[in-house]
Amino acid sequence: MPIPESQLDTWSHQGSITQSSNTYNTIKNALEASTAPYAGKDFQVFLQGSYGNDTNIYAESDVDIVIQLNECFHSDLSAITEAEKAAYKAAFRAATYTCVDFKRDVQSVLTSQFGSAVRIGDKAIAIEANGARRKADVIVAIQFRRYLKFRSTSDSSCVEGICFLNAAGKRIANYPKQHSANLTTKHQASSNWLKPMARIFKNMRSRMVDDGLIKAGVAPSYYIEGLLYNVPNEKLTSSYRDCVVNTLNWYRREAAKTDLVCANEQYSLLGDGSHTCWTQANCDAFVDAAVKLWNDW
Secondary structure (H helix, E strand, O other): OOOHHHHHHHHOOOOHHHHHHHHHHHHHHOOOOOOOOOOOOOOEEEEEEEHHOOOOOOOOOOOEEEEEEEEEEEEOOOOOOOHHHHHHHHHHOOOOHHHHHHHHHHHHHHHHHHHHEEEEEEOEEEOOOOOOOEEEEEEEEEEEEEEEEEEEEEEEEEEEEEEEEEOOOOOOEEOOHHHHHHHHHHHOOOOOOOHHHHHHHHHHHHHHHHOOOOOOOOOOHHHHHHHHHOHHHOOOOOHHHHHHHHHHHHHHHHOHHHHHHHOOOEEOOOOOOOOEEHHHHHHHHHHHHHHHHHHOO
């Protein structure tokens, strides 16, 4: 039998807001302290992830925070001509305060404030939960620019995102602000169905992991949001049950898999061998497990 509307309605509700907000503000205040080594530099602190996108569920406790230095940047010049690359190289000089320096200083600020709760991960600095404070992941980033044109600093165009280095020194670029803005636009265009549906599918994922239908890590929240971003608005309608069925049937029967994009619209959603893409095998496994969960409820 299908999952009852009452269960889907429960799953549609947003998770903790107050604790997450308090956690964010506590860490933001620490990062923005006037005593920080980078206090006089141009930087900003903002949310990304499920809490920042209003798609968090009760099972997701992490608060994802970005601190971005704007005084230096990395660039992708692959889309511009050789002449434009030469103009770019002539226009800028190497930064004296780099992303490596910035991460070192951010780490020192967080360790001073939160002590042994701070853990250095592959991509983020984790701050473990303590009392009412939720677990948080802090990404230390700089600006990323994917240039579409560069003739001079006053005659150029680019798509701006963030980038950071993982533990192996590999650059990872992403576009969290575009992801969030596009999700909100889609949510409004779908008569406010999108974000509750994202929460429903995330809760379904948690249940599928518990039931052994998929392994943990097969369906990250970022990619679930990306999948739903591609669902035609007319499929999100009437009831949560209709929305779930329409979404699963659309993916299995109608979706042009190679045309699907991440919610930031900068990367393909599905692809192998890229840290920016969901493997189609994992996406298929998630959808197939969701169908089984639905049919066997």
